[in-house]
Amino acid sequence: xxxxxxxxxxxxxxxxxxxxxxxxxxxxxxxxxxxxxxxxxxxxxxxxxxxxxxxxxxxxxxxxxxxxxxxxxxxxxxxxxxxxxxxxxxxxxxxxxxxxxxxxxxxxxxxxxxxxxxxxxxxxxxxxxxxxxxxxxxxxxxxxxxxxxxxxxxxxxxxxxxxxxxxxxxxxxxxxxxxxxxxxxxxxxxxxxxxxxxxxxxxxxxxxxxxxxxxxxxxxxxxxxxxxxxxxxxxxxxxxxxxxxxxxxxxxxxxxxxxxxxxxxxxxxxxxxxxxxxxxxxxxxxxxxxxxxxxxxxxxxxxxxxxxxxxxxxxxxxxxxxxxxxxxxxxxxxxxxxxxxxxxxxxxxxxxxxxxxxxxxxxxxxxxxxxxxxxxxxxxxxxxxxxxxxxxxxxxx
Amino acid sequence: xxxxxxxxxxxxxxxxxxxxxxxxxxxxxxxxxxxxxxxxxxxxxxxxxxxxxxxxxxxxxxxxxxxxxxxxxxxxxxxxxxxxxxxxxxxxxxxxxxxxxxxxxxxxxxxxxxxxxxxxxxxxxxxxxxxxxxxxxxxxxxxxxxxxxxxxxxxxxxxxxxxxxxxxxxxxxxxxxxxxxxxxxxxxxxxxxxxxxxxxxxxxxxxxxxxxxxxxxxxxxxxxxxxxxxxxxxxxxxxxxxxxxxxxxxxxxxxxxxxxxxxxxxxxxxxxxxxxxxxxxxxxxxxxxxxxxxxxxxxxxxxxxxxxxxxxxxxxxxxxxxxxxxxxxxxxxxxxxxxxxxxxxxxxxxxxxxxxxxxxxxxxxxxxxxxxxxxxxxxxxxxxxxxxxxxxxxxxx
Numbered sequence: 001x002x003x004x005x006x007x008x009x010x011x012x013x014x015x016x017x018x019x020x021x022x023x024x025x026x027x028x029x030x031x032x033x034x035x036x037x038x039x040x041x042x043x044x045x046x047x048x049x050x051x052x053x054x055x056x057x058x059x060x061x062x063x064x065x066x067x068x069x070x071x072x073x074x075x076x077x078x079x080x081x082x083x084x085x086x087x088x089x090x091x092x093x094x095x096x097x098x099x100x101x102x103x104x105x106x107x108x109x110x111x112x113x114x115x116x117x118x119x120x121x122x123x124x125x126x127x128x129x130x131x132x133x134x135x136x137x138x139x140x141x142x143x144x145x146x147x148x149x150x151x152x153x154x155x156x157x158x159x160x161x162x163x164x165x166x167x168x169x170x171x172x173x174x175x176x177x178x179x180x181x182x183x184x185x186x187x188x189x190x191x192x193x194x195x196x197x198x199x200x201x202x203x204x205x206x207x208x209x210x211x212x213x214x215x216x217x218x219x220x221x222x223x224x225x226x227x228x229x230x231x232x233x234x235x236x237x238x239x240x241x242x243x244x245x246x247x248x249x250x251x252x253x254x255x256x257x258x259x260x261x262x263x264x265x266x267x268x269x270x271x272x273x274x275x276x277x278x279x280x281x282x283x284x285x286x287x288x289x290x291x292x293x294x295x296x297x298x299x300x301x302x303x304x305x306x307x308x309x310x311x312x313x314x315x316x317x318x319x320x321x322x323x324x325x326x327x328x329x330x331x332x333x334x335x336x337x338x339x340x341x342x343x344x345x346x347x348x349x350x351x352x353x354x355x356x357x358x359x360x361x362x363x364x365x366x367x368x369x370x371x372x373x374x375x376x377x378x379x380x381x382x383x384x385x386x387x388x389x390x391x392x393x394x395x396x397x
Numbered sequence: 398x399x400x401x402x403x404x405x406x407x408x409x410x411x412x413x414x415x416x417x418x419x420x421x422x423x424x425x426x427x428x429x430x431x432x433x434x435x436x437x438x439x440x441x442x443x444x445x446x447x448x449x450x451x452x453x454x455x456x457x458x459x460x461x462x463x464x465x466x467x468x469x470x471x472x473x474x475x476x477x478x479x480x481x482x483x484x485x486x487x488x489x490x491x492x493x494x495x496x497x498x499x500x501x502x503x504x505x506x507x508x509x510x511x512x513x514x515x516x517x518x519x520x521x522x523x524x525x526x527x528x529x530x531x532x533x534x535x536x537x538x539x540x541x542x543x544x545x546x547x548x549x550x551x552x553x554x555x556x557x558x559x560x561x562x563x564x565x566x567x568x569x570x571x572x573x574x575x576x577x578x579x580x581x582x583x584x585x586x587x588x589x590x591x592x593x594x595x596x597x598x599x600x601x602x603x604x605x606x607x608x609x610x611x612x613x614x615x616x617x618x619x620x621x622x623x624x625x626x627x628x629x630x631x632x633x634x635x636x637x638x639x640x641x642x643x644x645x646x647x648x649x650x651x652x653x654x655x656x657x658x659x660x661x662x663x664x665x666x667x668x669x670x671x672x673x674x675x676x677x678x679x680x681x682x683x684x685x686x687x688x689x690x691x692x693x694x695x696x697x698x699x700x701x702x703x704x705x706x707x708x709x710x711x712x713x714x715x716x717x718x719x720x721x722x723x724x725x726x727x728x729x730x731x732x733x734x735x736x737x738x739x740x741x742x743x744x745x746x747x748x749x750x751x752x753x754x755x756x757x758x759x760x761x762x763x764x765x766x767x768x769x770x771x772x773x774x775x776x777x778x779x780x781x782x783x784x785x786x787x788x789x790x791x792x793x794x
Contacts, residue, residue, distance in 0.1 A: 199701045204631075230701065231636040234601075239628040304596045304627065310708025311772075375708075 028073025063160030080115025221360030252294030425470025460557030477512025618757030649691030
């Protein structure tokens with residue numbers, strides 16, 4: 001953490017992985033870092049946990065999405081810290097150190113892609129790859145005052161990336177400008193999906209779920225989106241309540257996390273930091289009926305929300321109900337905020353939607369983001385929209 | 398009106414136009430009537446006004462949509478009364494007599510397709526063709542306790558039908574059951590549009606706009622729709638207010654009515670019943686800037702609502718904010734109800750959507766309908782949905 005080249009503690013300790021970008025390409029000259037769950041050939045992927053590192057050999061190949069970025073001209077300058085096995089939203093890592101939140105040093109950076117967010121917010125790289133299962137790009141982007149994207153499920157190739165819940169996992173990234181966020185999308189996203197977007201839908205539950213001060217602080221951002229897309233239509237998408245989104249997401253995803261990682265946990269009895277062990281215990285003990293109920297709810301939400309957004313409609317709501325937690329927040333507060341946060345992040349998480357968060361405001365001394373959320377496959381159009389909204393909101397390109 | 402074969406005064410006076418249906422076909426055996434703005438070869442189309450009748454020769458050809466019904470097996474048994482030049486919603490006709498509302502004899506039948514609604518509600522025919530520019534099928538269907546459809550704009554061929562506002566006009570029909578409504582659609586509608594529908598959207602403005610008793614009476618109908626499509630999502634589609642829908646519809650449509658019919662009105666100085674002359678005076682004097690504003694609003698609503706419904710979403714709201722007016726209602730009440738009604742009917746009218754009204758309830762001693770509204774081209778799916786909702790609501794097939 002005393003490293004002069006990493007004042008925010010974003011990178012993994014030790015020698016930095018480096019791969020020079022191609023001499024030409026759409027993102028030539030940009031530097032980037034990758035969350036330490038993406039493989040780079042010859043290096044052990046730690047997945048944020050020393051026991052994982054100990055029990056895994058060096059990667060034999062670099063993840064294709066990383067190779068694509070390098071081939072497009074970007075230079076990889078390091079691997080960044082992650083919450084252990086990507087299973088947490090605060091960004092804490094007791095083994096390698098919790099990165100600093102450069103936008104609010106007394107706060108958590110948000111996770112699980114904490115190091116990638118810190119590296120971008122600290123100006124150490126131009127962009128950074130994270131991953132997002134239940135909010136792991138969106139939340140640190142909101143907390144650190146960054147642009148971030150959770151792409152449509154399946155849009156970014158996750159070969160060579162450690163999985164947490166494969167039917168939820170997505171590869172996302174962070175940038176300090178909408179323009180860079182979109183340029184990276186031009187490399188990583190499949191072609192298509194550039195059609196017109198609108199109308200704008202103001203998702204009532206998510207605004208009510210946010211702290212009043214957060215909702216107020218985000219109004220100018222929403223107004224900027226309205227100047228681009230026309231007046232927001234208020235909609236209630238979850239008569240079941242956001243708590244049902246949280247609870248069903250949690251059950252379905254926990255069962256999948258155990259299916260994905262449980263054998264390794266059982267075989268290796270790893271040491272985990274606070275919270276992570278408890279989450280894996282819950283995952284192990286998740287009753288199959290609850291997981292099945294969660295998957296059924298997901299199917300319903302996929303059908304509902306994809307139909308609602310199929311014509312180009314864009315949902316708008318606070319990325320997180322609160323700004324970043326203070327580092328000394330107690331466990332009960334953390335859990336309350338976690339549940340309220342995941343009720344919102346589960347919207348796109350369950351339905352496989354694409355979501356961009358825009359750092360339009362601050363509340364209580366820390367950043368808060370406004371999310372724009374579109375149908376699966378609309379990623380490119382959503383990034384273009386985010387660029388226009390950011391300009392309207394007065395955020396430098 | 399004393400005619401034993403027409404106790405409700407639905408048909409035009411004089412000899413009945415009759416054309417036997419083909420011996421085979423999907424609607425063989427059904428009888429029907431047509432609003433007297435559809436041409437039948439050899440007969441003068443009156444358009445509800447004696448001066449129109451006097452100044453027009455007998456039709457040289459039968460409207461293709463009528464021929465299609467006959468070719469599909471239905472037998473035409475007469476032409477029905479219409480509000481003069483289809484320009485009114487109460488169903489009054491001072492020249493030929495206002496049809497009785499068989500479902501509420503002290504009330505107006507609703508218009509302009511008043512005779513067609515009365516003929517079906519009175520059991521004189523199995524179905525009847527009307528037309529709908531600003532509510533002229535939907536309102537009499539709601540008032541008379543019938544199923545009625547305003548098809549997507551352009552879905553039914555209006556060749557051989559008198560026009561009021563060609564960019565708004567649609568050919569719709571009435572039936573006493575959803576099954577017959579759908580069978581007629583099978584003949585008249587273009588192929589396609591049978592895809593899955595949902596989610597259900599409860600349009601807040603239109604429910605608030607309705608009399609509280611009407612909104613309450615329609616709740617069981619909405620619940621029936623929810624049993625088919627899942628929980629209704631509350632949405633606000635008109636931050637501009639329903640009054641903007643009414644006002645912009647009125648301005649755009651009035652200018653078009655004058656463009657369509659003004660030359661005939663000027664040349665022939667027809668006698669009109671109460672209200673109709675005033676509406677044509679307003680149409681004549683409509684400032685071009687207001688008409689242009691109305692058309693611009695329409696373009697915005699088309700873009701917004703078509704995008705919102707493109708994936709299959711279905712809006713639900715009261716077809717009319719009130720049950721039928723009493724025959725002795727004074728002019729001020731009529732105008733107030735007219736404006737509140739057209740704020741709702743203008744939603745589909747402006748955006749060219751398809752709308753089916755289902756006679757799910759009564760309020761204050763008269764019927765009220767629940768409308769289901771879908772994207773242009775979804776007519777067949779909407780009719781199938783209406784059949785399922787009607788079954789759920791306990792309406793006999």
